Amino acid sequence: TCAFAGQKKVLAAYEEAVKCGYSGARAGRLHTPHGVFDTPMFMPVGTQATVKAVSPRELKEMGAQIILSNTYHLYLRPGTELVAEAGGLHRFMDWDGGILTDSGGFQVFSLGPLRKITEEGAAFRSHIDGSTQFLSPEIAIKAQMNLGADIIMAFDECIPYPAEYQYAKLSTERTTRWAERSQKAHTRSGQALFAIVQGGMYQDLRRVSANDLVSLDFPGYGIGGLSVGEPKPVMYEMLEQTVPLLPENKPRYLMGVGTPDCLVEAVRYGIDMFDCVFPTRVARNGTAMTKSGRLVVKNAAYAKDFLPIDENCGCYACQNFSRAYIRHLLKADEIFGLRLTTIHNLYFLLDFTKKMRQAILEDRFLSFREEFLAQYCK
Ligand SMILES: CC1(C)O[C@@H]2[C@@H](CO[C@@]3(CNc4nc5cc6c(=O)[nH]c(N)nc6cc5[nH]4)OC(C)(C)O[C@@H]23)O1
Numbered sequence: 164t165c166a167f168a169g170q171k172k173v174l175a176a177y178e179e180a181v182k183c184g185y186s187g188a189r190a191g192r193l194h195t196p197h198g199v200f201d202t203p204m205f206m207p208v209g210t211q212a213t214v215k216a217v218s219p220r221e222l223k224e225m226g227a228q229i230i231l232s233n234t235y236h237l238y239l240r241p242g243t244e245l246v247a248e249a250g251g252l253h254r255f256m257d258w259d260g261g262i263l264t265d266s267g268g269f270q271v272f273s274l275g276p277l278r279k280i281t282e283e284g285a286a287f288r289s290h291i292d293g294s295t296q297f298l299s300p301e302i303a304i305k306a307q308m309n310l311g312a313d314i315i316m317a318f319d320e321c322i323p324y325p326a327e328y329q330y331a332k333l334s335t336e337r338t339t340r341w342a343e344r345s346q347k348a349h350t351r352s353g354q355a356l357f358a359i360v361q362g363g364m365y366q367d368l369r370r371v372s373a374n375d376l377v378s379l380d381f382p383g384y385g386i387g388g389l390s391v392g393e394p395k396p397v398m399y400e401m402l403e404q405t406v407p408l409l410p411e412n413k414p415r416y417l418m419g420v421g422t423p424d425c426l427v428e429a430v431r432y433g434i435d436m437f438d439c440v441f442p443t444r445v446a447r448n449g450t451a452m453t454k455s456g457r458l459v460v461k462n463a464a465y466a467k468d469f470l471p472i473d474e475n476c477g478c479y480a481c482q483n484f485s486r487a488y489i490r491h492l493l494k495a496d497e498i499f500g501l502r503l504t505t506i507h508n509l510y511f512l513l514d515f516t517k518k519m520r521q522a523i524l525e526d527r528f529l530s531f532r533e534e535f536l537a538q539y540c541k
Pocket residue numbers: 265266267268269270273316319320321322359386387388389390391418419420421439440441
C-alpha cells in the first residue's frame with residue numbers, strides 16, 4: 164500500500180489497498196479525524212444538516228461512512244457561526260462519522276439567481292429571502308472551518324454545460340487562483356481541503372486544471388463540472404483525461420454522481436468517492452433503485468404485490484415490508500412511505516459500493532462490471 168502517513172499534515176490520508184488489473188479501479192482506506200473509511204464509497208447527501216427522512220442512527224445502521232452537507236445552504240440558514248457555537252456540524256446533527264462539505268460554488272450557480280462573478284468571488288441573491296449575498300474563497304473556507312467538516316472543498320466555479328471554450332478557459336484559470344486563495348485561507352489543522360478540477364468538456368483545459376492543482380499539492384481532489392447535463396460518454400471522456408493526472412496515493416471524488424452505471428464506470432477510471440441527491444430525491448417520488456433498474460413502487464401494478472422491493476436486499480424496508488404496503492403509504496401521503504423508499508435507495512447504493520470494493524480486492528472487478536451493466540437498464 165502507499166499510505167499517506169508521514170506527511171506533516173496527515174489529513175485525509177489515503178492508503179491504496181490494491182489496484183485492479185487492466186483498469187484504474189482501486190480499493191483504498193481514507194483516514195480522517197472521525198475514522199478510517201473504505202473506498203470506493205458513496206456519501207449520502209444531507210444538504211441542510213440532515214439526510215432527508217432518515218436519522219443518523221439509521222444512516223449508521225445502513226453502513227454510511229461519510230455524509231455530505233452544503234456550505235451554501237448552512238451559510239444562509241441557520242448561519243455557520245451558529246453551527247460553530249453549537250459545537251460544530253457533527254454535534255449539531257449528532258453524526259459521529261465523517262462529514263464532507265461542498266464549498267458553495269456550485270449551489271450559488273444552480274440555486275441562487277446569480278448576480279455576477281468577479282475575480283473576487285460570486286455575488287448572488289439568496290434563494291430563501293432574496294437578500295444580496297457574496298461568497299469568495301476566503302468566506303467559503305471560513306464558513307467550512309466553522310462547520311468543522313473532516314473534508315472541505317475549495318471555492319470554485321462549476322462551469323455550466325454547454326460553455327464556450329474561451330469562457331471555460333478563463334473560468335478554469337480563475338478556479339485555480341481561487342484554489343490557491345482557499346489554501347491560504349485554510350488554517351484549521353486536522354481538516355483536509357480538497358481542490359476541484361474544472362475545465363468544462365475540453366480535454367486540454369481538464370489537463371491544465373488537473374496539473375495546476377496537483378502542483379499546489381492538496382490532500383485530495385474533487386472532479387467538478389460534471390453531471391451537469393452532459394451525455395455520459397462525454398463525462399467518461401473527461402474522466403479518462405483527468406484521473407490519470409491525479410496522484411495515485413490521494414483520493415479522487417467525482418462530485419454529484421450518481422446512478423449505479425455511472426459509479427461502476429467511474430470506479431473503473433479510478434474514482435474513490437461519490438455523492439448524489441439522486442437516491443434520496445427519487446425516493447421521495449416513490450421510485451426505488453434495484454440492480455435491474457428503477458422500480459416505481461407507486462405504480463398500480465404493485466397494489467397487491469406482497470413481495471419486498473428486492474428479495475435479496477438486507478435493508479430495513481425489504482426485510483419487513485411489502486411493495487403493496489409501501490405503495491399504500493405513498494398513495495396515502497404517509498411520511499413513513501418516503502422513509503422506507505429512502506432507506507432502501509441509500510442502502511442499495513452503499514451496498515453497491517461495498518460490492519465493488521469486494522470485487523476489486525478479489526481482482527474480479529471487470530467481470531463484476533460486465534455482469535452488472537448487462538443486467539442494469541438505465
Ligand atoms: C444526477 C442528478 C440527479 O443529480 C442532481 C441533478 C443535477 O446534477 C446534480 C449533481 N451534479 C453535480 N455536479 C456538480 C459539480 C460541482 C462542482 O463543479 N463544484 C462544486 N463545488 N460542487 C459540485 C456539485 C455537483 N453536483 O447537481 C444538483 C443540481 C445538486 O442536483 C444534482 O441530476
